[in-house]
Amino acid sequence: MIVPINWVKDYLTTHKTPKEFAKSFTEIGLMLDRPIMGEVLDLEHRMDRSDWLSMLGCARDFAAFEKLVFNEPELKSEKLPKKNEVEITIKSEKVNKFRTRIIKNIKVGESPEFIKERLVSYGLPVINNVVDITNFVMVEYGQPLHAQDLNKFEKKEIVLRDTERGETIQTLDSSQMKLEEGTLVLSENNKPICIGGIVGGLRTGVTEITTEIILDSGNYDQASIRKASRQLNIRNETVSRSEKFLSPEVVDLAIVRATDLILEYAGGEAFENDDFENFTPTSKKMVLTRERLAKISGEEFYFDHASDILDRLNYEITSQNEKEIHVKTPYFRTDIEVEDDVVSDILRIYGYSKIEAEPIKNYPPVEITPEILKLEEKVTNILVSAGFHEHITDPFVKFDGNEKRILLFNSVNSDKDSLRLSLQETLNNTFNYYQKQAINEIKLFEVGNRYFKSGSEYVEERTLGIMVGVGDINTNSLKIRETIDLILSNLGIINYHFARSKNGLSIMHSSEEIGFFNSNYAEVNLKKIQKLASFVSPVISEFENLSKEDLTFTSHIDVDNGEIIEYVRNINPLISKVEYVTEFISDSKRKVSFRYYSSYPQEMKKIREEIITSTHKKYGVEF
């Protein structure tokens, strides 16, 4: 929001510098957005306060904050003789208020200096007195209005309606526009002459030869304006106001002020023409209580300043006592919903910089951190300590037709219009980047969601993805399996095993799949391992004196030996653990060596015989 300080000074008297103006505006909600340009401020406007889209609105709050006298322009032509020369017909649901006036015998020419100066400092072009005045009043009151040359009308009518298919208009900036079906327009003789709340048409525009004008100002459904302006790709001063929740009541003030200025600087005689109204007044009855104000602010004293501040902000105080103030909110404040909004005004004008800090006195409530977050932190720590780098990758990917994949409904980016099914899809980009940098030991992981459709449900699943590139395919495979073991054993999940499945290779815990892997990537379902994990590390207070022995068996090259080693572990309860040692291929057979441990040295011979006979019997492998 551009705010020329000279313009603000039309409504109040102060010697403050632009910097001081900026500081106060910032504190009350209009933050300085860009460097100060001489006497002009660019302030950040948030969408709540539609009255701040006007010089009067900004000046009013500034005056209230600085305790200055605020002078609104004096309005003269409030009552005019009525001459309904142009018939107004409303055929659209989008109109809340529409008011018109006719001014005859005007003389189009140059604007007075003060108007030109203010428009230039605001950044609007100077055109002619009539157009300039409508722009001036729009910025002053925040209410768009516009004037049309009545002599260019083919029929003396204005119809506000939604467009049908294929209608076009040539706008004031001379571009021919195709209008979407259902766009609100002002039309005459069934031809659009203006896009309602957005931009005027060229055909009925005011020029040097204009002598008779119809002035209109309207309040329309803001959401439709926003939608239409985006479809048409039009951003201008009119749109930036009509797309907000403007108060319909400002229409009256704006049209009167514009009439006053036109009569003064372009001459002529003005008449009231038809108007239309269909809205609930903005002003609300509200009660501000001492109790609520004290509760939110943490201080009792604010209530003593409340009525003064409310008065300065144009609230109408209807009654008050020790405990409460009854008010009618100002007509221009479309943002006020609840009592706390009134509280907010009091704190704001009293000064946010004066709020004193105070620690929370209450006892901390019960801990509600979900276990999954604690697990994720633990897993992350384990991997980082093991030399893995954490990455966070973009979960969007290009849709590939996979019916399990979640496709986005309205993505602007066709290369990233759906969500990843596996972290590998996106972590892989990072992996490739590392490879391009010729980094030869790559160990990466990510903790994040994978997403998929399951029937009509959209599922997100907390997932860990691990990727390694530390050597040849066998070295990577060993590293991946070692890392799976590192994580699971650290979480106390020892009884897991691997199995071939439709996912390739699955990480199993009894009959449940808790993850999968391939030669350089592993993915683990974190929710599932959270249920199995123990947060107590496997501590042994007494050292077990284990005897160990190695055995090698020979199996067919295509046999999955993981199961055989798992089987050995369970042959005899006296076996403490079984570990893979090495494997090699000779004569098209695979030889696998493993080591078994027991704390019963005298039983080792017996255990050994049992392993050999039992495994041979079950799997046919030779030792």
Next chain:
Amino acid sequence: MYIENKISEIKNSFAVDVQNLPKDDLYLKYFSKTNGLVTLLIKEIPSLTKEDKKIYGQKINEISKEIEAKINEISTEEKISIDETIKIPSGSKGYLHPVTETIREMNNFFRYYGFSVYDGPEIETEEYNFRKLNLPENHPATDLQDTLFIEPGLLLRTHTSSLETRVLTEKNPPIRAVMPGKVFRNETPSATNASFFHQYQGVVVDKNISIKNLVQTLTDFHKYLFGPDVVIRFRYKYYPEVSPGLGTDIQCQFCKGDGCKVCKYRGYIEVLGSGMIHYNTLKMCGIDPKEYTGFAFGMGLSRLVMQRYKIDNIRKLYGGEITYK
């Protein structure tokens, strides 16, 4: 005297041996059960006269203890032959992602003040992402334009405020929680905008929570994050889900508030948005706004993280184009 000569002989030979023989050999030579020099000497004690026993028995004991102690002192450790003053780089270092590291640091602060860490879905309903935040249909902030929808009514959360309505709905007050998380926007990626980034949300709901508590908490938090000398500015700022709303800035450390390139000539840098939780939000989350009050705050993490880690492009932060030294 025979025995006295023996004692001094052993003493002298040990003085030489201790310089040359390894520990085990020394032990064998002097204390071997069968022919250790000291062992043999001790064995002679019974054959001494009563008087000599008195004099030399004690001396022999002393020499035995002395030699044994000296042998025990000898270290058996391997002797190092490489230079121990050279630094050796670790071949395998793992680092947390800058965002995770920053989130953890923030969590540490809030956990100290009794906050839990909370979480919720990324695929969210309009109810939690908009409606409960006092954003009615047709509100400019709910525009289809900025939101990634999966189907009508179902979207990828656009802010961590949806986690706030989650915790307020799912838990009973008193509540104190912080909620880091990913958020998603329908944007064409650029150096400063990504289609997803991280935000950090915090919420406190209890009896008698006032804006003064909010100011204290955020002041302490900013001091923790930016150092004790940080200058903080509070100003009115509108957010639909709070009233009164409050914007928090820190003074630019380069220009000290005068305005420079770094702070875009504002003199201050915006850190977060906050406010007292809106009456309607509490109500829609099933909390009685007359009994309980509370505050909430939310901040973007990307800019903060990029500044701390000197990363100039958001795509590098998330595109995997950061490696670690």
